Amino acid sequence: MVAPTKTYLNLNRLDSPMGQILVVTEGQNLCALEFADHEPRMQKFLQARYGAFSLVQAQDTLGICDRIQSYFAGDFNSLTPITVSPGGTPFQQRVWSTLREIPAGTTLTYGTLATQLGNPNASRAVGLANSRNPIAIVVPCHRVVGANAQLTGYAGGIERKRWLLQHENALTQEDCQQISLPLKI
Numbered sequence: 001m002v003a004p005t006k007t008y009l010n011l012n013r014l015d016s017p018m019g020q021i022l023v024v025t026e027g028q029n030l031c032a033l034e035f036a037d038h039e040p041r042m043q044k045f046l047q048a049r050y051g052a053f054s055l056v057q058a059q060d061t062l063g064i065c066d067r068i069q070s071y072f073a074g075d076f077n078s079l080t081p082i083t084v085s086p087g088g089t090p091f092q093q094r095v096w097s098t099l100r101e102i103p104a105g106t107t108l109t110y111g112t113l114a115t116q117l118g119n120p121n122a123s124r125a126v127g128l129a130n131s132r133n134p135i136a137i138v139v140p141c142h143r144v145v146g147a148n149a150q151l152t153g154y155a156g157g158i159e160r161k162r163w164l165l166q167h168e169n170a171l172t173q174e175d176c177q178q179i180s181l182p183l184k185i
Contacts, residue, residue, distance in 0.1 A: 007050040010058035014065045017072055017167075018160050021136075023064055024055065029085035030064055032134045035156050045134045049087040071137065076104035076168060079138050086134050095129035102143045104168040110144055131155060143170065 009031065012023040022042060024032035031049075034042035046053050060066070062082075070078035086096055094117060102108055108116075110123040110130075117126070130141040136156055142164045146152035154161035165171045 004052045006052040006054055008054050008056050009046065009050070011055040012058065012060045012065050014068060016068070018156075018163060021068065023060070023068070025058075025062060025064065026085060028062060029083045030062075030135055030138060031085045031087070033068075033136050033138055034134070035136065035160070038156060041155065042134065045087075045132070049134075068137065072167075082138050084135055084139060086139060088129075088132065088134075091125065092129040092132060095126055096133055096135070096139045096141075099130075099133070099139050099141055099143065102140060104140075104143075105170050107143050107145045107149065107165065107170050109147055109149070111147065113144055127153060137164065140164075143168075 007026070010025045012025075013036065014021045014023055018035065020036035022032070022034050022036055022039060023030065024034075024042070024046070032042050032046060046055075064082055067078045067082055080100075084096075084100075086093070088096065095113070098113060098116060110126045111120065114120055114122040114126045119125075126144070130144055131153060133139050133141045133155070136142075142154055142156075142161045151158055151161055151165075162171065
């Protein structure tokens with residue numbers, strides 16, 4: 001019996017205003033971006049996608065970490081050139097691709113996103129795809145809100161979602177009365 005081939009993925013750890021972020025690349029593509037305190041979730045997604053894999057500490061030769069730092073410094077367009085390879089089902093890929101088209105500073109409801117995808121009744125499926133997004137921030141699922149602009153569902157936690165939306169000026173200070181994550185920039 002032949003042992004399964006192990007995939008080697010590059011890992012960088014990046015400090016951010018919301019805690020440490022794990023940046024995982026394969027070749028020229030970002031395949032995972034997760035908050036360090038949610039690493040088991042990321043490991044589960046990578047296991048499902050790659051089977052046997054190993055994370056190897058590597059230099060960020062693609063400049064992805066610099067682009068993410070630029071985002072936190074206020075350059076919201078810095079994430080656009082990052083090429084992503086999130087895996088997922090064809091529907092998830094459509095959702096995630098559409099998420100990348102939502103400009104910083106704006107939000108959509110799950111229902112609006114479902115309508116844009118051609119199926120107005122698929123808001124729950126859109127929510128499920130968002131919950132399985134392996135590339136936080138760069139694939140901006142935080143820009144999708146519930147009906148009546150409710151902040152619902154974010155794998156990194158509602159406080160982080162609120163912080164990201166406020167950082168992008170999508171919410172007013174009044175909308176975000178209790179931000180417990182301090183800005184460290």
